Amino acid sequence: MAGAGGGSDAPGPPRTRRALEPTRPGDQLPRGDRARAGDPAGPASAAPAADGPAAAASTQAAARRLVRPGLPRLAGPDLPRRRHRLRRAPSGPRLSAARPRALAAVPPAARARLSWGVAEIRPFRALRYDPAVAGDPARVVAPPYDVVAGRERLDLYARSPYNVSRVDYAEDRPDLAPGVDHYAVAHRDLAAWLEEGVLCRESEPRLYVYDQEFVLDGARRTRRAVFCALRLEEWEKGIVLPHEVTGAGAKLDRLRLLQATRVQLSPVMALYQPEGVPSFADRDLGAPVLDAVLPDERHTLRPVRREAADGFCAAFADRKLYVADGHHRYETALSYRDEWRTAAADWTGEEPENFILAALVSTRDPGLVILPTHRLLRLPKPLRIQLRSLRLFALEDGGVANEPNLDALVRRLQEAGRRGPAFGAIGLEPGRLHLLTPRDAHAVIARTPAERSGEWRRLDVAVLAHAVLPAVGFDGSAENIDYTESHRHALAAVVSGEWDVAFLLNPTPIEQVIAVAEAGDRMPRKSTFFYPKLATGVVMRPLD
Numbered sequence: 001m002a003g004a005g006g007g008s009d010a011p012g013p014p015r016t017r018r019a020l021e022p023t024r025p026g027d028q029l030p031r032g033d034r035a036r037a038g039d040p041a042g043p044a045s046a047a048p049a050a051d052g053p054a055a056a057a058s059t060q061a062a063a064r065r066l067v068r069p070g071l072p073r074l075a076g077p078d079l080p081r082r083r084h085r086l087r088r089a090p091s092g093p094r095l096s097a098a099r100p101r102a103l104a105a106v107p108p109a110a111r112a113r114l115s116w117g118v119a120e121i122r123p124f125r126a127l128r129y130d131p132a133v134a135g136d137p138a139r140v141v142a143p144p145y146d147v148v149a150g151r152e153r154l155d156l157y158a159r160s161p162y163n164v165s166r167v168d169y170a171e172d173r174p175d176l177a178p179g180v181d182h183y184a185v186a187h188r189d190l191a192a193w194l195e196e197g198v199l200c201r202e203s204e205p206r207l208y209v210y211d212q213e214f215v216l217d218g219a220r221r222t223r224r225a226v227f228c229a230l231r232l233e234e235w236e237k238g239i240v241l242p243h244e245v246t247g248a249g250a251k252l253d254r255l256r257l258l259q260a261t262r263v264q265l266s267p268v269m270a271l272y273q274p275e276g277v278p279s280f281a282d283r284d285l286g287a288p289v290l291d292a293v294l295p296d297e298r299h300t301l302r303p304v305r306r307e308a309a310d311g312f313c314a315a316f317a318d319r320k321l322y323v324a325d326g327h328h329r330y331e332t333a334l335s336y337r338d339e340w341r342t343a344a345a346d347w348t349g350e351e352p353e354n355f356i357l358a359a360l361v362s363t364r365d366p367g368l369v370i371l372p373t374h375r376l377l378r379l380p381k382p383l384r385i386q387l388r389s390l391r392l393f394a395l396e397d398g399g400v401a402n403e404p405n406l407d408a409l410v411r412r413l414q415e416a417g418r419r420g421p422a423f424g425a426i427g428l429e430p431g432r433l434h435l436l437t438p439r440d441a442h443a444v445i446a447r448t449p450a451e452r453s454g455e456w457r458r459l460d461v462a463v464l465a466h467a468v469l470p471a472v473g474f475d476g477s478a479e480n481i482d483y484t485e486s487h488r489h490a491l492a493a494v495v496s497g498e499w500d501v502a503f504l505l506n507p508t509p510i511e512q513v514i515a516v517a518e519a520g521d522r523m524p525r526k527s528t529f530f531y532p533k534l535a536t537g538v539v540m541r542p543l544d
Contacts, residue, residue, distance in 0.1 A: 119239055119272075119321045121313050122355065123205035124229035127263065127540040128289065128301070130200045134162045134193075137292035141299060141537040144266050145169040146250065146328075162198050164537030168257070168265050183260035190261055201542070207309040208539055209285055210359060213298040214532045216369060223367030223532075226280075226304070226312065227267065227539050230321070230358035232330075232337055239320060240270065241517040245525055246327045254332040262543040264333070264357040266536040268326030271514070274362040277315040284308035290538060299535050321360070322517045325530050330356060357541040359534050363510055371485045371529040372507040375464070376499040378480040380473045390436070390471050392444050398433030401426055406491050409433050410504065417506035421445075421463040424487070424504030427494040428472075436468070453519035459512065460505050461527045468503065483526045 134140050139160040142148065145168050148156065153172045156165040166173060167189050170182035193199045208227040213220060233239040258264070285308075290301035304312070323330055333356040340353045361368060398412070399405040409424050412435050416422035420441045425434040438444040447467040448457040456462055474480065482499065484490050490502035508528050516523055 118318055119233075119316045120231040121228040121316050121358070121360070122231075123207050123309055123313070124227075124355070124357070124541050125205050126202045126208065126227075127194075127199055127542050128202070129162070129537065130197055131290070133197045134199075135160060137290050137299070138294050140164060141292050141535045142168065144533050144536050145253075147533055162193060164265065167261070168536050183256050186257060187260045190263060199540075207304040207312060208289075209280055209302050209304060210534075210538060211298075211300045211302075212367070212532060212534070213300075214367075215296040216531065221367045221369070223361065223365055223369070225269070225359035225361045225534065227301075227357065227359055228313070229355040229541060230268075230270065230360075232334055232354055232356055234334065238520070240330070241320060241322050242327055242330075243322060243324070243513050243517040243523055244327055244527055245522045246331060247525070250328040251332050251335070254328055255335055258332060258336050264329075264541040264543070266326070266329065267357040267359040267534055267539075268330050269324045269359050269361060269530060269534055270321040271324050271363050271368075271510075272316070272319060272321055272360055273514075274364050276319075277362070278308070278311050280304060280308055280312070292535070292538075297532070299538055301538055321358075322363075322514055324361070324513070324528070325533065352543040355541075357539075363514065368510065369531045370507045370510060370513070371531045372487075372505045373483050373485055373526045373529050374487060374490045374505060375469075375503045376482040376484060376490060376493050377469070377472075377474055377501045377503070379500045380475075390468070392439055392447075392467060392471075393436040394439055395425075395428070396435040396437070398424070398435055401431050401433050401491060401495060403488060403491065405433055406487060409435060410487055413504060414506060417460070421458075421460050422506065423460070423464060423468060426491055426502040426504070427500060431495075438463075453516065453521040455512065455515040455519045456521040456523070459508065459516070459523060459527065461508070461524050464503060464505065465524060472501065485529050485531070 129137060129140050131137055140162050142156050142163055142165040148165070148169065153165060153169060154174065156163050157173055167186040170176065170186050170189075173182070173185075176182060176185060190199070194201070210225045210227055211222055212225065213222045215221075230240070235242055284305050285302040286305065288300050288302050290299065292299040333353075337353040340351065341347050344351075396412075398409040406426070413422055413424045416435060416437050419437075421438055421444060423436040425436055428434050444463055444467045445457050448462045449466065452462070469476075482493075484493070487504050490504065493499045494502050508523070513523070513528060
């Protein structure tokens with residue numbers, strides 16, 4: 001591909017790769033080993049790209065770089081190299097000690113003053129699979145790390161020796177001995193794939209259109225995303241907004257993987273309001289560089305031509321972005337950037353660590369789907385005693401707990417949800433279904449924490465957590481709750497006796513997701529499930 005226009009007649013990226021050299025903190029490349037003059041992503045480039053300084057003055061700030069001790073550098077001849085003088089090397093995997101305070105703790109009157117910038121997106125020099133070497137793209141892409149476990153991981157490992165799961169979640173690989181550092185293995189394999197030409201690095205920065213076809217409820221849909229490099233901003237700035245709380249465990253895992261590989265393997269999914277943002281016609285796109293066809297899924301990646309990419313990026317100069325999926329990855333990238341910024345004697349803000357791989361989706365995309373996340377509970381017995389505490393709700397009988405009645409209950413739940421909070425229940429009485437609706441919506445919402453925003457307090461998940469679950473005796477322990485997106489799976493889990501009760505929810509409307517984020521609040525965990533998940537391995541972003 002010769003230019004950011006990405007025409008179909010452009011040649012592919014070179015496959016030759018330089019031998020890898022082990023490096024240690026403080027190693028410095030000679031000046032002649034930096035990005036070649038003329039490389040559009042290097043210091044001589046006039047076009048802004050997330051993987052190259054925007055001005056020649058940044059060249060001096062790129063004198064040295066920090067690397068993970070004892071691991072080879074993932075680099076090829078067209079990979080620009082950056083160096084920063086070290087002030088202090090980060091002391092191993094850790095999360096940034098100084099995290100921005102939660103926006104929910106900021107007084108409402110101050111929230112309107114939080115935003116003091118605008119979102120910045122740029123093209124980037126992608127790392128991607130070369131189908132001529134890697135083989136069928138359907139055999140190398142995979143679901144993201146947080147939705148795959150057990151047997152499914154083993155199946156992905158076996159699908160191809162180059163499947164991205166072998167580096168994104170390598171801890172379960174049967175070919176690794178116990179105790180092996182799987183983060184180091186991930187780096188080793190990525191470096192080998194680059195050396196062998198399995199992975200190729202684009203010579204110029206680009207945007208990419210990612211069309212994800214899928215089947216839901218028997219209907220075929222397509223969701224469009226645009227891959228870009230998004231400038232990292234602290235949540236408290238109000239430029240990139242979260243909508244859901246996160247846990248620390250997954251962030252530490254992602255941080256260690258990023259430290260080892262220096263490659264952003266999978267994107268965050270961010271939403272934008274489409275007013276004033278140009279859409280892409282076929283003439284704006286080059287030929288597909290990836291076309292992965294799986295059962296009920298198809299993943300197509302096409303580069304955006306330069307002029308169309310420029311117009312798209314410029315449209316984000318006056319808008320915010322809302323993280324839909326990938327909060328852990330975003331916060332991990334913030335921590336990693338902070339480590340590098342602290343260790344560097346000079347920091348321009350143009351270093352690649354200041355950006356994250358993002359997939360931008362319009363809030364009005366016809367393929368944007370949010371699935372409900374139902375709750376499975378173990379509760380104290382006898383349960384009938386606890387039902388008296390549900391006096392704030394009207395309980396309508398839904399019949400015997402079987403699939404036809406369950407489908408009818410889901411339809412009734414959707415209708416009731418248009419008027420306010422509503423829940424389906426399986427097993428409140430043995431073998432029966434129920435629909436729960438508030439007798440007084442204001443009284444029910446009053447059970448939610450008064451210090452939260454009004455948008456948060458009106459969420460179904462908030463009402464369930466504070467007005468329903470305590471009433472039935474749920475103790476709040478993690479071992480007594482599970483989650484599923486399938487109402488039929490919830491039915492089977494209760495009927496089998498594996499779980500005592502299931503509560504069914506409606507999907508959270510996208511308008512509520514945006515409203516909670518705008519209020520500076522965060523929804524409880526497992527409030528949204530954006531379907532389908534973005535595939536990992538469609539495109540990657542190296543930090544070299």
